[in-house]
Amino acid sequence: MPSKRPLLPSAWEVPQVFRDRLGERPGRQRAMLADGHLLLILHEPPGEDHSERGGRFFWRQPDGTWQASSTGTQAHSLDAHLAQYEKIVDGIDERDPAEENAVELHADITALAPLVRATRNMHAALQQARELCHEVEEIIVYRDRTYQIERMAELAYQDARNTLGYTTAVQAEAQATSGYRMAVSAHRLNLLAAFFFPVATLSAIFGIDIDPFFRERSHWLPFSLIVVTSLACGLWLKWFVTSEVQQPGKAADQ
Numbered sequence: 001m002p003s004k005r006p007l008l009p010s011a012w013e014v015p016q017v018f019r020d021r022l023g024e025r026p027g028r029q030r031a032m033l034a035d036g037h038l039l040l041i042l043h044e045p046p047g048e049d050h051s052e053r054g055g056r057f058f059w060r061q062p063d064g065t066w067q068a069s070s071t072g073t074q075a076h077s078l079d080a081h082l083a084q085y086e087k088i089v090d091g092i093d094e095r096d097p098a099e100e101n102a103v104e105l106h107a108d109i110t111a112l113a114p115l116v117r118a119t120r121n122m123h124a125a126l127q128q129a130r131e132l133c134h135e136v137e138e139i140i141v142y143r144d145r146t147y148q149i150e151r152m153a154e155l156a157y158q159d160a161r162n163t164l165g166y167t168t169a170v171q172a173e174a175q176a177t178s179g180y181r182m183a184v185s186a187h188r189l190n191l192l193a194a195f196f197f198p199v200a201t202l203s204a205i206f207g208i209d210i211d212p213f214f215r216e217r218s219h220w221l222p223f224s225l226i227v228v229t230s231l232a233c234g235l236w237l238k239w240f241v242t243s244e245v246q247q248p249g250k251a252a253d254q
Contacts, residue, residue, distance in 0.1 A: 006019065006022075007022050007024075007025075007026060007055065007057065007071060008022065008057060008059075008069065009069050012059060012067065012069070014037055014039065014059060015034040015035050015037055017032075017034045018032055018034065018037070018039050022041075025055070026041055026043065026054075026055025026056075026057075026071065027041065027055075028041075028121065029041060029042050029043055029118075029121040029122050029124070029125040030125050030128060031125050031126075031128040031129035031132055033129075033132040033133065035062075036061075036062035037059065037060070037061060037062060038059070038060040038129060038132065038133055038136075039057065039058070039059050039060075040057065040058040040059075040060075040078070040125060040126075040129060041055060041056075041057055041125070042055070042056045042057075042058065042081065042122055042125060043055060043056065043118055043121070043122070044056055044070065044073055044075070044081075044084075045084055045085055045088055045115065045118065046111075046114040046115055046118055053118075054070055054071045054073060055070065055071045056068065056069070056070045056071075056075050056081055057069045057070070058077075058078045058081070060133075060136075064136075066078060068081075078142060079142075082142065082145050082146065082149065085118075085119065085122075085149045086145075086149055088115065089115070089119075089149055089152045089153050089156065090152075092108065092111070092112065092115075092153075092156050093152055093155075093156050095108070101167075102164060102167055102168070102171075105160050105163055105164040105167065106164065108156075108160040109157065109160050109161055109164065112153060112156055112157040112160060113157065115153050115157075116150070116153045116154055116157050119146065119149050119150040119153045119154075120150050120154075122146050122149075122150070123143070123146040123147050123149075123150045126139065126142055126143040126146045127143055129142075129143070130143050191238055194234065194237045194238050195234040195235070195237070195238045196234060197234065197237060198229075198230040198231075198233035198234050198237065199227070199230035199231065199234060201230075203226075203230075
């Protein structure tokens with residue numbers, strides 16, 4: 001069951017509209033403004049469990065003072081919150097996808113996908129805050145930092161996907177080349193079998209013995225005739241195997 005504990009600390013003297021608009025969960029990342037008070041609802045960086053992420057709330061009072069609260073891991077300021085995202089993205093960006101195998105690349109893509117979504121939504125929330133508080137210059141700085149984080153995460157995600165696609169294509173090409181070589185080898189063996197098949201068949205039928213050929217030279221004619229006939233049949237059978245099968249459509253055109 002969801003927790004009934006209020007998301008915003010009871011000590012915060014925020015406009016009541018903020019508490020009324022918040023449910024039992026943080027919901028999507030967004031910004032709220034009322035009576036000069038700005039409330040940012042953001043998410044902590046995604047971890048192994050992508051289904052649940054703690055919410056982080058950053059309240060800016062009309063005098064420019066910031067306060068932070070969280071339902072998950074604590075972030076003491078908006079600057080520290082963005083720095084945590086930057087550290088994660090920098091750690092991923094330092095890895096070279098070309099040195100990783102397919103399993104590692106898939107793990108990178110799985111980890112980067114929720115990070116890209118989180119940074120994109122966070123940038124949208126900071127952009128919304130910028131539009132609500134257009135006179136606050138520090139919001140521009142936070143928004144630009146968020147955009148840079150989003151861009152780095154998307155580049156790392158696309159790089160990992162492209163490298164995985166390239167690795168898959170290279171492996172498929174190598175398998176196709178290996179299969180082609182095996183097919184050529186099998187074809188050559190079939191040609192040899194087709195060429196010598198008549199000789200082996202006739203030899204098995206007539207039981208040819210070569211000793212009488214050397215003892216009685218008058219018997220060379222039947223032996224030679226069988227050999228020549230076998231080789232001729234082998235050549236014809238080889239031609240028949242290597243000839244292309246004519247398609248029915250082409251035969252009808254002719």
